[in-house]
Amino acid sequence: MTEPVLRLEGLRKNFGGLVVTDDVSLDIKPGELHAIIGPNGAGKTTLINQISGLLDPTAGRIFLNGADVTALPANKRAELGLARSFQITSVLPRFSALENVALAVQARAGSSYRFIGRADGEAALNADAMAALKEVSLADRADVMAAHLSHGEKRALELAIALAMQPKLLLLDEPMAGTGHEEGERLVGVLQRLKGRFAMLLVEHDMNAVFALADRISVLTYGRILASGPPAEVRADPKVVTAYLGEELE
Amino acid sequence: MTTLVHTPARTGLSAIRVEAVPVLIFLVLALVPIAAAFGPETYWLGLFTRVMVFAIAALALDFICGYGGLVSFGHAAFVGIGAYAVGILGAHGVTDLLISLPVALGVSALFAFLTGTVCLRTKSVYFIMITLAFGQMIYFVAGSLAPYGGDDGLTVRARSTLLGLPLFANDRVFYYIVLGSLLGSYMLCRAFVVSRFGRVFRGARENATRIATIGYDVFRYQRIAYVIAGAIGGLSGFLLANATEFVSPAYMSWQRSGELIIMVLFGGIGTLHGAIVGAAAYLLLEDTLAGVTEHWKLIFGPMLVLIVLFARGGLLGLGESLRRKLFPGRSDP
Numbered sequence: 001m002t003e004p005v006l007r008l009e010g011l012r013k014n015f016g017g018l019v020v021t022d023d024v025s026l027d028i029k030p031g032e033l034h035a036i037i038g039p040n041g042a043g044k045t046t047l048i049n050q051i052s053g054l055l056d057p058t059a060g061r062i063f064l065n066g067a068d069v070t071a072l073p074a075n076k077r078a079e080l081g082l083a084r085s086f087q088i089t090s091v092l093p094r095f096s097a098l099e100n101v102a103l104a105v106q107a108r109a110g111s112s113y114r115f116i117g118r119a120d121g122e123a124a125l126n127a128d129a130m131a132a133l134k135e136v137s138l139a140d141r142a143d144v145m146a147a148h149l150s151h152g153e154k155r156a157l158e159l160a161i162a163l164a165m166q167p168k169l170l171l172l173d174e175p176m177a178g179t180g181h182e183e184g185e186r187l188v189g190v191l192q193r194l195k196g197r198f199a200m201l202l203v204e205h206d207m208n209a210v211f212a213l214a215d216r217i218s219v220l221t222y223g224r225i226l227a228s229g230p231p232a233e234v235r236a237d238p239k240v241v242t243a244y245l246g247e248e249l250e
Numbered sequence: 251m252t253t254l255v256h257t258p259a260r261t262g263l264s265a266i267r268v269e270a271v272p273v274l275i276f277l278v279l280a281l282v283p284i285a286a287a288f289g290p291e292t293y294w295l296g297l298f299t300r301v302m303v304f305a306i307a308a309l310a311l312d313f314i315c316g317y318g319g320l321v322s323f324g325h326a327a328f329v330g331i332g333a334y335a336v337g338i339l340g341a342h343g344v345t346d347l348l349i350s351l352p353v354a355l356g357v358s359a360l361f362a363f364l365t366g367t368v369c370l371r372t373k374s375v376y377f378i379m380i381t382l383a384f385g386q387m388i389y390f391v392a393g394s395l396a397p398y399g400g401d402d403g404l405t406v407r408a409r410s411t412l413l414g415l416p417l418f419a420n421d422r423v424f425y426y427i428v429l430g431s432l433l434g435s436y437m438l439c440r441a442f443v444v445s446r447f448g449r450v451f452r453g454a455r456e457n458a459t460r461i462a463t464i465g466y467d468v469f470r471y472q473r474i475a476y477v478i479a480g481a482i483g484g485l486s487g488f489l490l491a492n493a494t495e496f497v498s499p500a501y502m503s504w505q506r507s508g509e510l511i512i513m514v515l516f517g518g519i520g521t522l523h524g525a526i527v528g529a530a531a532y533l534l535l536e537d538t539l540a541g542v543t544e545h546w547k548l549i550f551g552p553m554l555v556l557i558v559l560f561a562r563g564g565l566l567g568l569g570e571s572l573r574r575k576l577f578p579g580r581s582d583p
């Protein structure tokens with residue numbers, strides 16, 4: 001049996017009296033694309049924040065490639081191969097698109113405690129960054145300051161930053177959020193191409209995208225996993241249909 | 251604003267960019283002693299030495315504040331520590347700079363490391379308040395050093411020497427040593443800002459969460475920058491004690507820290523050479539106004555507020571927009 005890239009064991013998160021993650025356990029195997037769907041406020045982002053190390057769970061454990069990372073800070077988890085995108089675009093606004101990505105390349109390309117020599121002139125870093133931008137069709141916007149990119153381009157840049165980290169596990173929090181139909185389609189195409197290269201946890205409201213991409217789907221409501229399984233199974237689950245999919249698929 | 255760092259990627263020799271404004275600034279500073287020879291020489295040399303000494307501290311502050319978003323309200327503490335290193339060692343007959351300079355730099359760096367470890371756990375306003383608190387702490391410690399003059403401070407009996415040579419004794423020579431220190435600090439900070447380290451440090455100001463999630467320990471990078479800025483502040487203090495031949499707790503009062511922030515804003519934050527312009531403008535204006543009327547603070551205060559509020563890029567920004575109005579066609583550099 002291969003070791004799961006990600007394993008959650010009995011994860012729980014309370015905000016005061018509010019239970020936002022309620023006994024969540026799941027495994028993601030290498031190369032698998034696991035989608036998490038659920039209504040607004042179900043606790044999807046909170047779950048991703050705990051996995052990536054931005055929020056401490058109240059209880060439960062998180063394993064990356066078999067190692068318990070529950071107590072590790074976000075940067076250490078990134079070093080172990082975890083990358084993420086944010087629901088609300090999170091880039092470096094006054095850095096060029098290329099430098100946004102080059103900084104992610106730099107994180108795994110030798111020491112960053114170098115004080116002499118221009119970083120933006122390092123050809124090797126720039127070449128890798130450019131390759132990641134090409135993957136998301138953003139190469140021709142490399143020199144544009146991130147703040148000046150369109151919303152869809154910023155979403156693509158988020159993805160490029162994550163790709164440049166050469167992750168083993170990629171967490172995507174609504175990568176299509178707020179993009180137009182065409183840009184959304186393009187992002188689905190990109191994800192389709194990336195599928196299998198590394199494991200992915202995809203949170204997405206666009207059901208067409210989810211059913212096109214996912215190997216497994218978990219349905220989250222009120223912080224609890226209501227159902228989990230292959231797409232066909234989940235789609236047919238009566239509990240899921242009444243709780244969530246009924247309205248979404250209309 | 252940050253002209254240094256948002257330029258397109260370059261490689262090789264062209265990476266060494268020669269910019270007109272900093273070159274001009276250092277040229278003027280290098281010529282001051284020559285011009286001073288035609289006037290009240292000691293006065294001019296003294297005034298501009300003071301300008302450069304504060305410019306060193308201000309540019310270190312700009313390094314962490316303008317590039318890292320770390321608004322320290324306790325930066326004068328490092329200047330004070332550097333100055334006291336000279337004063338206290340001098341009181342025990344140790345004047346050689348091979349001892350006093352490393353002590354000045356080392357102790358201020360250590361103070362930055364220890365206080366930074368605490369301060370950098372906090373953000374924004376809390377960071378400002380806690381750096382202020384540490385600054386006040388060291389201020390009161392200095393004031394309580396009875397053997398070294400307490401609140402009154404102490405006189406530095408002799409300027410620092412190098413292997414017994416009275417290197418700093420001549421005002422002109424001392425002037426150029428301070429100029430060299432300023433140039434060195436400026437070049438170092440410039441290099442740091444655009445280096446790999448600097449890119450992470452700048453990124454953390456833009457979006458610390460993003461920097462953490464791509465694998466950087468933001469705290470460590472910020473602490474290193476804080477220590478660098480502290481050590482450069484210590485250098486400024488070392489030179490200040492030699493320039494004034496006196497040290498006092500007043501060097502590290504919160505007003506001094508505030509003045510350093512104003513110098514940075516005044517000249518143009520996030521440019522490094524803006525801090526030099528700011529220190530010069532601040533001290534020269536203060537000097538001129540104080541000569542005109544004893545109520546100079548009534549004029550000086552509002553003037554600072556106006557410039558800081560309305561010229562967002564400080565004096566450098568003001569100059570730049572003037573240049574653009576006068577020569578609208580040209581978009582260099």
Ligand SMILES: Nc1ncnc2c1ncn2[C@@H]1O[C@H](COP(=O)(O)OP(=O)(O)OP(=O)(O)O)[C@@H](O)[C@H]1O
Pocket residue numbers: 015018020038039040041042043044045046047087
């Ligand atoms: N820091 C916090 N403190 C208190 N409550 C919070 C906090 N963060 C989130 N919540 C609450 O937790 C619940 C889950 O929020 P979360 O953002 O995880 O939902 P989500 O599934 O990502 O929703 P959406 O689909 O709208 O993005 C919400 O009720 C939210 O108000």
Ligand SMILES: [Mg+2]
Pocket residue numbers: 044045046087
């Ligand atoms: Mg969410």
